[in-house]
Amino acid sequence: MAHAVCAIDFGTSNSAIALPTRSPAGDGVRLVALEAGRSTMPTAVFYAVEGLEPHEEPQRHYGRAAVAAYVEGIEGRLMRSMKSILGSTLATQATDVGAGRSVKYLDIVSGYLRHLKTLAEAEAGQALTHAVLGRPVFFVDGEPERDAAAQAALEAAARAVGFADVSFQYEPIAAALDYEMTVDREQIVLVADIGGGTSDFSLVRVGPERRERVNRADDILANHGVHIAGTDFDRHIELAAILPACGYKGVGPTGREVPSKVYFDLATWHLINTVYVPQRVAELGRMKTFYADLAHHARLMTVVRERLGHALIARAEAAKIAVAEGGQTLIDLSLLGDHGLDVPLDEPQAVGAIGADLQRIVDAADDTLTQAGITREQVDALYFTGGSTGLKPLAEAIAARFPAARRVRGDAFASVAAGLGQHARRVFA
Template identity: 35%
Template sequence: MGTDGHVLGIDFGTSNTAAGFLHNGTPRLIALADGKTTIPTTFFFDFETRQTLIGEPANQALLDGADGRFMRALKRVLGTALMHEKRQILNERVTFVDVIARFLKHVKTRAEHETGLTFDRALSGRPVVFHGQNDPRENRAEADLRACYLAAGFRGVEFLPEPEAAAIASGALAHGSTCGLIVDIGGGTSDFSVFRSERGAVSILANHGVRIGGTDFDRAISIDRVMPLLGKGTQLRKVIGPGLSPVPNAIFNDLATWEKIPFLYTGQDRRAAGEMQRLAEEPEKLQRLVSVLRDELGHDLAFAVEKGKIAVNSQGQQSHIALGVIERGLAVPLQADELDQILAPHAHQLRDGARETARLAGLAPDQIEQVIYVGGSSMMSMVAQSMKMLFPDARHAFSEVFTAVADGLALASAQR
């Protein structure tokens, strides 16, 4: 990058986004909405007003039942063929590069309006892995994200691994010389950095990541607890002859996946659901699936699952997933031990990822003295439980979970 202009640090997240810059040696976060330094990474294309809503207004439009198309978790589409497919949205054909660019343009405009500065360059956080180690989509994903920034009006962009940014922001937390681990559990990825901190300076010893995050937790809960109410696991009568066959799982898997929900409201999918309902051994369950597709309630279900997950995690015993949007009074109970069982495979992956990061840094688990958690999904109790099993003697602390990456990017921007 050149030396003119100002650098804006942007933590473009799967679920939430924050941005900041260095002001008089201190990170200053941008108010991306009234009084809020983080906003949901969501979009709503309002079919009536022809407006594109971003962040909380997009969420509210969905909850209010406005006629339009809602999108979330588009960061997980980076590196895939979907990024460059043109789709008819409102009055134009656009790609997801165009859609994400509009979001980043909103961030850039808010920052410039608030500060009076011109931010022509960006320092963007990026997950350690978008899809997986040695996955051919890795380079494409970063190239896609770069294209989004350029389309948003930035003249240049550099990338910094998100847990590395969080480690930079955590430097003040160190007490003397210490080796620590950043555990950054976001909406779409879980990233780890081993760092050494000494006299306020932070050096990164190893980065590693796995492609699971909060949206995967939601997906697992939805498939296990909600989709059976819509017919998953039930039987269909064969069209010709006697016998039964299982209901196909694909449509339930997609309906439980945030980034795939917008693509399910097609005539083909609705007809398929109607045919399954006609042949179903338990037609009342498949009728719920028909209703969800007909009334485009997939994101309402996903938000209900997320809300139930947060409730049982914070209450520590049990809660429920309220599904009254489909059928009056419909709900499914969710207990803490059931949640732990559903998320057990993810907990295992998190421990493997953290263990591998320590190995890459040349350290045994008992040499990690401090574990710092960032990212909204790090507040899931199973995350800390998993890390305490692996690092029982370390100090465990929660940083500014929603803004630590943006703080670190703002600090690092001074070096650009």
Template identity: 30%
Template sequence: MSIGFDYGTANCSVAKLVNGQVKPIPLVGEDYYIPSTLCAPTSEAVSEYLFRVLDIKPLDSVGENVLRRAIRVNDEEGLDIRSDDVRFGHEALNLYLEDPKDVYYVKSPKSFLGAMGLRDVQLSFFEDLVCAMMANIKRNTERAVEQDVTQAVIGRPVNFLGRGGEESNIQAEGILRRAANRAGFKDVEFQFEPVAAGLEYEASLTEDKNVLVVDIGGGTTDCSFLRMGPSWAGKQDRRDSLLAHSGQMVGGNDLDIFTAFKRFMSEFGMGTQTLAGLEIPTTQFWNPIAINDVQAQRKFYAHDNLKQLKLMLKDAKQPDKLRRLMELHQGTMGYAVIREAEQTKIALGEQESYLANIQLLSEAVSIPVLKSQMEEAIAIPTAKIQALVEEAINQSGIKPDVVYMTGGSARSPILTGAVRNILPHTDIVSGNYFGSVTAGLARWSSLIYS
């Protein structure tokens, strides 16, 4: 059986096509979506979990070295890896929130896959992370449909990163393909996420149109300008229908990061000074919340940085605020801050103010945020999204008949308004913000594997 598989930055979902109709497949109970999160006792537990529990072996010598080291480290720490040691989705988040400092937690590993300059062992570990998540989704899918699932079309962004170019894309797609194969998918193909969303929208068209698909996901924004409609439906060769593509690593995560940085981090000492009148380095407030930047995370949570934070605390004019930053480090709580920024973003999509609440190890920090303040905070990623829309239009040389907006972050009236400012006289429509990519992938999967 074949499926469409949206391995998303924020959520994962799968679907199949039955008699021309897209059927989403429940992954956890009756839920069709599982957050792209993983939690384990240690990072090394993930690699040993694949080997011991799932009988998934490394593909090469680098992976074998990662596994051997993981087994050695876990043995030294007295860890006997069991089937329930690695959690996914909401279970992973809940376990992390219970005790952030004593578990390994990762959200949105897809954001790391295109990062350049990483060592082979780091890339191999990322592959293990993705493989564990994909294997969990495959098992849950097969349990729901009571069939083996061996073929998948997996969605991918136009560009995994804004830098790194095609080399970055090749690296990221290679990790996804190897992880999927190890998880048990024998046949794997990829489709651009905005093209997939467009295929789902096309099923509703009764006449041909020039459609600009704007897919604002958790990690990336992608635009595809497509000729769509009855004349194109059901065709595998659609090269002549693709007018333009643009994409960059800017999405819902960036909105959350900028909201946290601009509105929250002053409560952790950003903008304060040392006794000598020097400002505390801004990177100390950016790095803990930059959850889509593996290098920034490594720098902040490094043991050497703890020494630096202690020196800053000793020399701070407002030590109470800097002490909160110390708690972020000691409790590995950057994800908790971003989670509250995401709640703030969602709330301010419907109301004018919100009282954010960040629970630290020793206190709760309450921060009032106005909608206008959030709009100002996310001005930089909003402008990048607008630039991607303009780039796709300029590449095509024509104006679209309609803009189809999709992706979880496209629900934001701020971002809808930003696109409308570029195309004030063009209809903007939307469908299933979370499910259109998955549905289009299922349609493509049925077409190419039939």
């Protein structure tokens, strides 16, 4: 039975799937390669309706392919953050995807899970019938009935794609399982899961006598989070370091600052395509007289006419990572039409751009302790997971609040899936 088992981390931004393994060397977990050898995939579905005949159904793209189709401007509908509809009335409703087609929100979730299951079965070499799914401590804060409805909806979606037996484990417990395997006494761990869309903190009690428990709800002492994370960092860095080259915060001949809405839209992932609408491009073109530096306006028009908004966000993200790894970088902006145009970014500039967000995240860690009624000194370890914990100033700011706690870094993108895989072995052994 263990070989028919999988574990799914159905995340808000990214998802992963793990297979429990057994070998003479001992039991383990294998992460399934989902895209180009990567073990994680964006939680995204794109319904392509371009050129459809009346009898044809939209073609579905998943993960990075879904994002690429959207960025390329293919006619259709991109669905992201599908997890957020669980527990809401939207779960039972349908949404338009273009060309007169509609699809139920829960069917979107089922379709994505089916895609993950298909990839995992190809790697496992057989059908998978049993699954452990991760779930947040609260799908819906303060509303137990809606929270229960959210889990029931996710379970229904999993069963609809062929899982006969479905179990759940809390995501912070899953993240902490890796650390729990190394401890020889009971400890309190603060799990910091900071990804693309949210920064979540959970205080978890772990220990050798708790490892084999299936129900770990009582081991979660507190859970708190804020909707600030990696994509917010990218936006602020783009506004601070990249978009001034296109006129952001620039002034016109009269000394007045140029209108800023287009720059905020260009730095907000899901609003970028709204800037490419022909009427808006024409309106921006007529704003040339608003700019004292005509080179700024020319670069802005290059961005909107050549649809470079997503490329600029990608450069902001790459610059954030480069600064996190090396302290400084040069951002190549020659795509704006100026050969050799580079702008510098160093750690003080980056921290200055995202400082307010960093403070709110660190404050959320303190709030988690307050909820649990414990002191910082009682925290034995900090467990970092999620892609944005690789940002050194953020990790150090959190760690500075807990100087006596041991720092532990899990897999930035797959620790929850791996922990769920360990739990799946225990549940379905």
